[in-house]
Amino acid sequence: MHKFHIVVYGCQMNVHDSRRISDTMLEAGFVRTYEATAADILIFYTCNIREKAAHKVFSDIGLLKTKRTRIIAVGGCVAQAEQSGIFKNRDVNIVFGPHVYHKLPEYIKSIANGETDRILDVATEQSTKFNCLPVRKNVSCSEFVTIQEGCDNFCTYCVVPHTRGREFSRPALDVIREVKELVASGAKEITLVGQNVNSYHGEAPYITVGHPRGTWRLERLIMEIADLDGVRRLRYVTSHPRDFTRELMETHAKVPVLAPFVHIPVQSGNNRILKIMNRGHNVSEYLDKLKMFLDICPGVQFSSDFIVGFPTEMDSEFGDTLKLVDEVKYTTSYSFKYSRRRGTPADRMHGQVPEETKEVRLATLQQILLRDQIAHNNSLVGKINEVLFEKRGRYSNQYIGKNAYMQSVVVESQENLVGIFANVLIESASTNSVSGKIV
Numbered sequence: 001m002h003k004f005h006i007v008v009y010g011c012q013m014n015v016h017d018s019r020r021i022s023d024t025m026l027e028a029g030f031v032r033t034y035e036a037t038a039a040d041i042l043i044f045y046t047c048n049i050r051e052k053a054a055h056k057v058f059s060d061i062g063l064l065k066t067k068r069t070r071i072i073a074v075g076g077c078v079a080q081a082e083q084s085g086i087f088k089n090r091d092v093n094i095v096f097g098p099h100v101y102h103k104l105p106e107y108i109k110s111i112a113n114g115e116t117d118r119i120l121d122v123a124t125e126q127s128t129k130f131n132c133l134p135v136r137k138n139v140s141c142s143e144f145v146t147i148q149e150g151c152d153n154f155c156t157y158c159v160v161p162h163t164r165g166r167e168f169s170r171p172a173l174d175v176i177r178e179v180k181e182l183v184a185s186g187a188k189e190i191t192l193v194g195q196n197v198n199s200y201h202g203e204a205p206y207i208t209v210g211h212p213r214g215t216w217r218l219e220r221l222i223m224e225i226a227d228l229d230g231v232r233r234l235r236y237v238t239s240h241p242r243d244f245t246r247e248l249m250e251t252h253a254k255v256p257v258l259a260p261f262v263h264i265p266v267q268s269g270n271n272r273i274l275k276i277m278n279r280g281h282n283v284s285e286y287l288d289k290l291k292m293f294l295d296i297c298p299g300v301q302f303s304s305d306f307i308v309g310f311p312t313e314m315d316s317e318f319g320d321t322l323k324l325v326d327e328v329k330y331t332t333s334y335s336f337k338y339s340r341r342r343g344t345p346a347d348r349m350h351g352q353v354p355e356e357t358k359e360v361r362l363a364t365l366q367q368i369l370l371r372d373q374i375a376h377n378n379s380l381v382g383k384i385n386e387v388l389f390e391k392r393g394r395y396s397n398q399y400i401g402k403n404a405y406m407q408s409v410v411v412e413s414q415e416n417l418v419g420i421f422a423n424v425l426i427e428s429a430s431t432n433s434v435s436g437k438i439v
């Protein structure tokens with residue numbers, strides 16, 4: 001019994017965690033397969049942020065289980081939220097939260113050896129796993145590094161503070177060490193990830209002027225990482241508008257490898273809704289920050305998340321979100337219908353918005369967001385973009401990479417471009433990508 005298959009749901013943080021789970025399993029002697037039918041062990045790494053994603057795992061277990069399946073492990077945020085409730089599905093052997101995935105091989109072995117038939121571990125201590133993970137394997141040209149996990153903001157719709165726990169920042173030198181290892185193994189682009197990276201405050205070996213003794217803020221961490229040999233492009237995600245400082249904007253102006261593209265979710269364009277979401281900022285404070293950012297770094301582009309149909313949201317208040325979108329003109333975006341999550345304050349609010357209204361609002365919003373995305377892509381035509389090529393395309397000689405704004409760029413080349421930075425003259429644009437030629 002040795003082949004495992006991982007199914008992952010949700011955000012980049014989860015995708016990243018699933019890679020680390022894979023590394024841990026490989027280190028322990030298991031073999032990865034990309035086909036559920038070939039696997040003895042099925043690992044589901046779940047997302048609890050919206051109801052749809054949380055439910056899908058249960059139908060997928062039924063769909064993917066085969067005669068060959070011996071062990072089923074359900075991990076991540078649904079596991080943390082539902083705990084032993086997951087065992088209602090009789091096929092599940094292991095339930096593990098997002099802070100203990102380094103222990104998965106040990107748990108699988110003890111089930112395989114017949115020591116027990118069920119294991120539940122939803123421990124909340126966040127720092128341990130980072131010290132137990134093996135050196136990264138299968139390093140690609142673009143890699144993620146977790147710098148911070150959890151969130152103390154308690155937006156009223158969000159389960160993250162309940163599943164990923166309170167805010168925890170990894171020590172600065174651990175982050176630096178991991179980046180150095182990745183770069184030595186071929187990574188060129190590093191994305192620093194966390195639920196709220198702006199509140200990073202990692203323990204550091206010496207005093208940073210203006211900050212509490214022995215901590216680095218995100219700005220400092222970025223400066224130090226940007227100085228490392230081999231780091232060609234640097235990003236960070238996700239930012240909270242309230243915690244976004246002028247100093248961070250100035251860091252963009254000072255650090256050339258820092259991509260001029262920032263995800264700053266606003267969620268809604270209406271002050272009353274922002275207030276009952278407990279976002280900690282209003283519309284004009286948000287817009288003022290973006291303006292300040294553009295003054296300091298002309299050309300910087302933004303993306304955002306939106307929630308439509310938050311409890312009690314009226315048509316006119318939704319209209320304010322459309323106005324804000326019209327004003328900012330986001331390069332890309334993610335928009336969602338509000339989804340009730342058990343245990344969150346918004347779930348208990350009166351005035352839940354009917355599903356049909358949410359659907360109409362979402363379609364209306366997405367139409368405008370898409371218009372701006374296409375306009376941005378069109379604006380790139382005739383320009384030269386620096387592109388990091390990540391993979392081959394569908395056709396031979398086709399390569400796909402990302403420009404600084406996270407847009408997919410497609411070119412044809414006789415030479416293998418995977419892992420290479422190249423300048424591309426953009427010749428045409430479509431909704432989700434642009435294409436051009438190497439110059």
Ligand code: 5AD
Pocket residue numbers: 049050157158159265267305306307336337338339340341
């Ligand atoms: N319903 C809909 N969308 C949500 N998000 C978080 N919680 C919910 C919810 N209950 C969205 C927010 C957040 C993104 C990661 O997911 O827009 O920024």
Ligand code: SF4
Pocket residue numbers: 151152153154155158159160161195196240
């Ligand atoms: Fe959730 Fe709000 Fe924290 Fe983001 S900032 S993870 S939306 S509580």
